[in-house]
Amino acid sequence: MVANEQQAAVATCEVAIIGAGPSGLAAAALLREHGAAVTIIDEQARAGGQILRQPPKSYSVANWLPAKLYDGVKVALRAVEERQDIDWRFQSTVLGIMRPSPYRALRAGAVRSNHIDNNTNVAGTEPDLASGSQDTRGEGSAGYGSAGVRDSRNPGGIAGSELAGVSDGRNLGSIAGSGLCGGGAHELWIHGPNGLYLLRANAVLLAPGCYERPLAFPGWTLPGVMGTGAIQTFVKSQQFVPGNRFLLAGSHPLQLVVADQLLSAGAQVAAVVFTQRKQQAWLLMRHPLVALRHHRQLLETSHIFRRLRRAGVPVIFGHTIVSADGAAVVERATIAAIDAKGTIDRHKTKVFDCDRVGICHGFLTSSELARQAGAEMHWKDHAGGWLARHNEWLESSVKNLFLAGEITGVDGADAALEKGRIAAVGILRSLGRVDDRQAHNLAATARNRLSHQQSFAAILQELARPPASLALQTMSDDTILCRCESIKRGELCQALADNKHILSADAAKLLTRVGMGLCQGRLCGDNVARVIAEARGVQPGKVGPFQAQAPVKPVPLAAFMRRP
Amino acid sequence: MTRFDVVVLGGGLVGCAAAYYLARRGASVRLIEQGDLNREASGRNAGSLHFQLEYRLIRYGDERAAQFAQIIPLSRVAIEDWRGLEAELQADLEVGMHGGLIVAESESDVALLEKRQALQEKWGLGSSLLSASEVRRIAPYLADSVIAAGYFPHEGHANPRLVTPAFARRAAALDASIQTQTRVTALLRDGAEWVVSTVDRAGCTQDVMAGAVLNAAGAWAGEIGALAHLHLPIFAVPLSMNVIERAAPLIPHLVQHASQRLTLKQVAAGNVLVGGGWSGRFAREGSAMSTQRRAEPVIENVMANLSLAARLVPAIGGLHLLRSWAGITGITTDQMPLLGAVPEAPGFFVAAGGAAFTHGPTYARLISELIVDGRPSMSIDLYSPARFSHINNFMASV
Numbered sequence: 001m002v003a004n005e006q007q008a009a010v011a012t013c014e015v016a017i018i019g020a021g022p023s024g025l026a027a028a029a030l031l032r033e034h035g036a037a038v039t040i041i042d043e044q045a046r047a048g049g050q051i052l053r054q055p056p057k058s059y060s061v062a063n064w065l066p067a068k069l070y071d072g073v074k075v076a077l078r079a080v081e082e083r084q085d086i087d088w089r090f091q092s093t094v095l096g097i098m099r100p101s102p103y104r105a106l107r108a109g110a111v112r113s114n115h116i117d118n119n120t121n122v123a124g125t126e127p128d129l130a131s132g133s134q135d136t137r138g139e140g141s142a143g144y145g146s147a148g149v150r151d152s153r154n155p156g157g158i159a160g161s162e163l164a165g166v167s168d169g170r171n172l173g174s175i176a177g178s179g180l181c182g183g184g185a186h187e188l189w190i191h192g193p194n195g196l197y198l199l200r201a202n203a204v205l206l207a208p209g210c211y212e213r214p215l216a217f218p219g220w221t222l223p224g225v226m227g228t229g230a231i232q233t234f235v236k237s238q239q240f241v242p243g244n245r246f247l248l249a250g251s252h253p254l255q256l257v258v259a260d261q262l263l264s265a266g267a268q269v270a271a272v273v274f275t276q277r278k279q280q281a282w283l284l285m286r287h288p289l290v291a292l293r294h295h296r297q298l299l300e301t302s303h304i305f306r307r308l309r310r311a312g313v314p315v316i317f318g319h320t321i322v323s324a325d326g327a328a329v330v331e332r333a334t335i336a337a338i339d340a341k342g343t344i345d346r347h348k349t350k351v352f353d354c355d356r357v358g359i360c361h362g363f364l365t366s367s368e369l370a371r372q373a374g375a376e377m378h379w380k381d382h383a384g385g386w387l388a389r390h391n392e393w394l395e396s397s398v399k400n401l402f403l404a405g406e407i408t409g410v411d412g413a414d415a416a417l418e419k420g421r422i423a424a425v426g427i428l429r430s431l432g433r434v435d436d437r438q439a440h441n442l443a444a445t446a447r448n449r450l451s452h453q454q455s456f457a458a459i460l461q462e463l464a465r466p467p468a469s470l471a472l473q474t475m476s477d478d479t480i481l482c483r484c485e486s487i488k489r490g491e492l493c494q495a496l497a498d499n500k501h502i503l504s505a506d507a508a509k510l511l512t513r514v515g516m517g518l519c520q521g522r523l524c525g526d527n528v529a530r531v532i533a534e535a536r537g538v539q540p541g542k543v544g545p546f547q548a549q550a551p552v553k554p555v556p557l558a559a560f561m562r563r564p
Numbered sequence: 565m566t567r568f569d570v571v572v573l574g575g576g577l578v579g580c581a582a583a584y585y586l587a588r589r590g591a592s593v594r595l596i597e598q599g600d601l602n603r604e605a606s607g608r609n610a611g612s613l614h615f616q617l618e619y620r621l622i623r624y625g626d627e628r629a630a631q632f633a634q635i636i637p638l639s640r641v642a643i644e645d646w647r648g649l650e651a652e653l654q655a656d657l658e659v660g661m662h663g664g665l666i667v668a669e670s671e672s673d674v675a676l677l678e679k680r681q682a683l684q685e686k687w688g689l690g691s692s693l694l695s696a697s698e699v700r701r702i703a704p705y706l707a708d709s710v711i712a713a714g715y716f717p718h719e720g721h722a723n724p725r726l727v728t729p730a731f732a733r734r735a736a737a738l739d740a741s742i743q744t745q746t747r748v749t750a751l752l753r754d755g756a757e758w759v760v761s762t763v764d765r766a767g768c769t770q771d772v773m774a775g776a777v778l779n780a781a782g783a784w785a786g787e788i789g790a791l792a793h794l795h796l797p798i799f800a801v802p803l804s805m806n807v808i809e810r811a812a813p814l815i816p817h818l819v820q821h822a823s824q825r826l827t828l829k830q831v832a833a834g835n836v837l838v839g840g841g842w843s844g845r846f847a848r849e850g851s852a853m854s855t856q857r858r859a860e861p862v863i864e865n866v867m868a869n870l871s872l873a874a875r876l877v878p879a880i881g882g883l884h885l886l887r888s889w890a891g892i893t894g895i896t897t898d899q900m901p902l903l904g905a906v907p908e909a910p911g912f913f914v915a916a917g918g919a920a921f922t923h924g925p926t927y928a929r930l931i932s933e934l935i936v937d938g939r940p941s942m943s944i945d946l947y948s949p950a951r952f953s954h955i956n957n958f959m960a961s962v
């Protein structure tokens with residue numbers, strides 16, 4: 001991977017999109033329409049993101065995603081997934097979004113290839129092994145404009161057998177766009193199938209989606225306790241049912257969809273348990289906005305209810321899971337009633353035999369790269385925890401770092417598409433490919449749709465919201481809070497009591513190791529913030545998210561090794 | 565106006581330790597920290613307790629190396645301080661002083677080790693030079709490329725996460741007043757007293773009187789000096805660190821390299837920490853380097869650092885890197901600590917620079933003796949800011 005002792009392999013591109021979910025794909029389509037060169041990086045093997053988690057290409061699954069709910073996003077996927085003029089980099093994880101060195105001047109000779117070719121097969125370059133690192137101008141300086149600074153040794157693209165070792169052997173195109181790696185560019189650390197390299201991009205679109213909000217309770221670390229969405233992923237992508245008898249507990253309507261999918265895949269569902277009381281759920285479902293604009297979803301929901309009833313699956317409202325027990329794996333789960341104030345009543349419990357428990361309390365944004373890059377974040381509990389701040393073009397507080405999809409608020413797949421489109425226009429505008437007026441016109445429809453979708457999403461978020469204090473109530477002092485480091489809630493509380501100066505999640509992490517493990521706090525961050533906030537009498541938003549560091553996910557050390 | 569005997573500026577290891585030792589000697593103390601305690605160099609460093617001369621101290625020629633060796637008397641005292649620290653603070657600091665190895669892979673490395681050893685002996689620090697087979701016996705985890713090692717039995721490591729908070733807890737228990745999220749904005753001398761002005765996150769300003777001011781602002785000590793119209797020649801440098809996932813206990817020692825930048829150790833939880841002074845990169849603020857924003861690691865340096873580590877300890881090659889980060893530390897123009905009173909500004913004391921994780925508790929103890937008793941228990945003249953009087957002579961105000 002390394003050209004010489006000093007330098008890491010470097011590739012360049014015009015726009016790097018992190019995440020091939022609905023928002024990333026919608027952005028890619030629009031960017032390509034306007035001639036911008038696009039590189040898409042995703043850790044998965046195929047495009048589609050969370051909601052369209054596709055079966056492996058090697059075998060096809062009958063009846064994949066039958067529900068009508070996914071039509072819009074499927075169209076978006078089909079529109080781009082076969083495009084050859086996009087530089088796809090799958091099974092590649094972005095480990096960090098860094099500033100390119102603002103202290104080195106660009107050495108013209110170090111850049112390989114490339115005349116500008118806006119509308120034909122454009123793609124990024126592969127890591128340039130022959131000449132190593134290519135430098136960029138300082139953050140504060142203007143981008144440089146012409147092909148004059150570039151080397152014409154290899155016009156029209158990279159051939160180079162020396163690249164074979166690192167490239168995926170695909171679309172070796174040329175760099176497009178003016179102002180390559182000028183002011184405000186970013187440098188991504190990427191770990192792909194062929195190792196570790198840097199990708200320099202003039203603009204980055206961060207569309208990393210969200211993941212399921214974990215709930216900590218006695219027994220939550222037992223094998224067999226999973227996210228309900230993870231269960232769905234198995235069923236969706238492989239039609240494989242990961243267990244026999246499922247108990248689903250949570251507050252998100254997704255549980256209904258998954259229960260239905262489990263039944264049709266032949267599994268047993270012990271019960272579906274909602275924290276909401278029945279009247280509360282019903283009121284919100286009948287909200288005029290929901291009824292008017294989203295009759296399709298509502299219709300689907302009532303079908304599901306009917307099918308569950310027919311299969312004899314109890315749907316229980318006003319309860320929460322309080323523990324899971326079993327010797328080596330889950331054997332039973334206990335639920336308890338929640339009173340009108342949201343307090344758990346431990347005298348009213350029910351026990352269910354089951355070998356799988358699905359937990360479903362909504363989603364948290366995958367905010368680690370945004371935090372690592374230093375983007376400003378804000379806390380909005382039921383909208384996904386830590387969200388990245390942005391302007392009207394979905395540009396974050398970090399210049400040329402744009403955001404799309406759930407990272408700005410978990411609003412669902414249809415909204416993700418529109419955000420992708422708006423961010424794409426923002427990028428075109430920032431790259432000077434469209435002017436301000438064009439940009440506003442281009443984004444108008446998407447903005448319009450997004451605002452409708454977001455009003456629905458807001459209702460869904462409200463509906464899907466568990467009682468605010470639920471997480472604090474389900475954890476006992478003995479409950480493991482941080483799985484990676486095996487830290488119990490009681491240990492964190494003790495450290496907070498002993499060290500009055502600790503006010504932030506970061507300071508708590510440094511002292512106690514909470515959030516320091518393999519997952520960098522993805523699993524415990526939300527609950528840790530709640531525990532600290534409670535101890536200090538503030539809102540979790542005041543406690544702050546954990547500072548994320550590159551690499552945001554663990555990487556084999558071997559990827560960093562210099563070859564002798 | 566509230567008055568304290570001493571106002572300590574900076575809430576890293578040095579500041580918190582000084583607050584403790586000062587309070588223990590009966591002084592009334594206020595500590596002021598702009599962020600949270602222990603979030604800068606003191607909470608981000610490698611946690612090495614190195615008492616042998618580090619590579620950075622001997623790489624710039626014999627004459628300079630001989631000069632840097634003057635740090636050894638402080639190191640010898642620091643060994644005793646660390647041995648007693650957990651008892652003193654009634655806390656588990658994960659202090660492990662099981663010996664340090666500076667490994668050699670070539671004849672020229674061995675020559676460097678011999679030179680190091682001679683210098684160390686001159687100042688009374690007796691280390692031994694181990695042969696290849698002796699190294700293998702005590703450190704079977706090291707690669708075959710290691711042909712010799714300088715060994716000092718008292719070296720080791722402690723956990724930076726734990727040390728500063730332990731000092732802060734003990735200081736608070738002795739009624740030291742600790743104010744975080746509060747920035748020092750002005751230092752004015754009023755006769756024999758100082759007026760310290762601060763502003764907190766909410767924008768509230770406050771002035772307090774101080775009989776003495778202790779500048780413990782690490783890499784920012786120069787900026788604090790400037791508030792008092794002084795030049796303190798200390799530079800901020802961004803250094804990077806890497807932490808590797810947990811492994812079964814394998815490496816009891818602190819491992820360094822004779823001629824390359826490396827420190828490697830396994831902490832109590834099993835993680836392996838790899839550092840050694842590879843630079844990170846500062847953010848830029850306009851045309852200037854910013855020491856107020858987070859510095860970033862540089863991938864080339866991370867690669868070089870990890871490659872070296874995995875070459876020397878092949879067993880870690882199969883593990884995962886969890887994170888890399890950069891911290892900002894202060895280095896003086898002559899690499900020696902700045903420890904003592906500034907003669908040109910009565911009542912203004914400094915404790916900054918150097919390897920202030922290893923030496924921090926000792927700096928803090930000695931400076932508290934100087935401030936409260938007027939005399940430290942060992943001479944610190946070698947490290948005194950007075951060596952820059954030829955500069956501050958032109959800065960002194962009356």
Ligand SMILES: Cc1cc2nc3c(=O)[nH]c(=O)nc-3n(C[C@H](O)[C@H](O)[C@H](O)COP(=O)(O)OP(=O)(O)OC[C@H]3O[C@@H](n4cnc5c(N)ncnc54)[C@H](O)[C@@H]3O)c2cc1C
Binds near residue numbers: 042363
């Ligand atoms: C389990 C689950 C089930 C869901 N079910 C529904 C549903 O039924 N209906 C609905 O409207 N919404 C659902 N959602 C929400 C859903 O995520 C979004 O609606 C939609 O997929 C969001 O699109 P996106 O583009 O923001 O992100 P995603 O579709 O999540 O795509 C993000 C992509 O980024 C990639 N990525 C993330 N980090 C990195 C990195 N560091 N390096 C490389 N690649 C990275 C991921 O691999 C992923 O493919 C679900 C979410 C989850 C987690």
Ligand SMILES: Cc1cc2nc3c(=O)[nH]c(=O)nc-3n(C[C@H](O)[C@H](O)[C@H](O)COP(=O)(O)OP(=O)(O)OC[C@H]3O[C@@H](n4cnc5c(N)ncnc54)[C@H](O)[C@@H]3O)c2cc1C
Binds near residue numbers: 579602606611
């Ligand atoms: C990556 C790295 C690895 C290292 N490894 C080692 C090692 O292994 N062994 C070793 O001995 N040393 C090591 N060091 C050096 C050691 O960490 C430092 O010398 C030591 O921590 C300095 O402590 P300090 O308290 O002086 O400074 P710091 O911990 O930096 O504390 C200074 C404090 O002053 C505060 N401050 C600054 N300006 C103001 C203001 N205006 N108002 C209020 N507060 C202010 C800052 O916020 C900061 O908290 C390493 C350093 C780094 C960065």
